[in-house]
Amino acid sequence: MDTTKTPAPNAAEADTQVDLEKSETTQDAATEAKADAALDAATDTDADPALTEADLDDDFAEDQADDAQPSQVGSAAFAIVSAGLSVVALSGSWVAGIVSERASVAARLELSQAADANAQIAAQFVDPWHTTAMVNGVFSALALIIATFVLALPAFSTPERTLPTWVRSVSWAGIGLGALGVLLFVLMYFDLLLAVPKAGAA
Numbered sequence: 001m002d003t004t005k006t007p008a009p010n011a012a013e014a015d016t017q018v019d020l021e022k023s024e025t026t027q028d029a030a031t032e033a034k035a036d037a038a039l040d041a042a043t044d045t046d047a048d049p050a051l052t053e054a055d056l057d058d059d060f061a062e063d064q065a066d067d068a069q070p071s072q073v074g075s076a077a078f079a080i081v082s083a084g085l086s087v088v089a090l091s092g093s094w095v096a097g098i099v100s101e102r103a104s105v106a107a108r109l110e111l112s113q114a115a116d117a118n119a120q121i122a123a124q125f126v127d128p129w130h131t132t133a134m135v136n137g138v139f140s141a142l143a144l145i146i147a148t149f150v151l152a153l154p155a156f157s158t159p160e161r162t163l164p165t166w167v168r169s170v171s172w173a174g175i176g177l178g179a180l181g182v183l184l185f186v187l188m189y190f191d192l193l194l195a196v197p198k199a200g201a202a
Contacts, residue, residue, distance in 0.1 A: 082174030140181025
């Protein structure tokens with residue numbers, strides 16, 4: 001009978017074997033994690049072009065929607081023109097000056113040598129004043145009409161069309177100044193603001 005006993009493995013060798021098994025398990029887990037990460041990256045790379053194309057489609061649709069909206073360039077131009085005309089009507093223009101001078105010359109040519117002082121005053125001053133008031137009144141009326149047209153234009157177009165704030169502000173300024181010009185025209189043309197000077201009796 002063999003009584004020889006197999007020597008028991010050393011404790012250190014057993015620990016080394018356990019460590020090797022753990023290391024192999026860890027390496028396998030790390031390898032699997034890297035593979036999963038690579039697969040996810042590939043999936044994201046494939047999905048990115050689709051997302052980019054979707055974003056481009058959305059941007060293109062927004063650009064088309066912007067292009068579909070009516071342009072406000074014409075309304076803005078008319079608003080500026082109305083404000084300019086009203087300012088010119090109040091401050092005077094070379095057109096009013098030329099027409100006034102022509103009226104003065106025409107009135108002087110019609111005077112006779114025996115005309116009294118009041119007739120001379122009317123020919124030299126009153127007729128040019130009235131002519132200037134009439135020209136400025138025409139400019140004011142045009143400014144008033146154009147500004148009113150600009151503000152009323154959205155009511156006759158699509159419901160979603162609205163004017164920018166600054167266009168409406170300029171239009172209201174044209175209406176206010178145009179109305180003031182028309183009022184001054186009435187007061188000056190009918191001599192309600194300034195009375196016509198009269199010559200005293202000789």
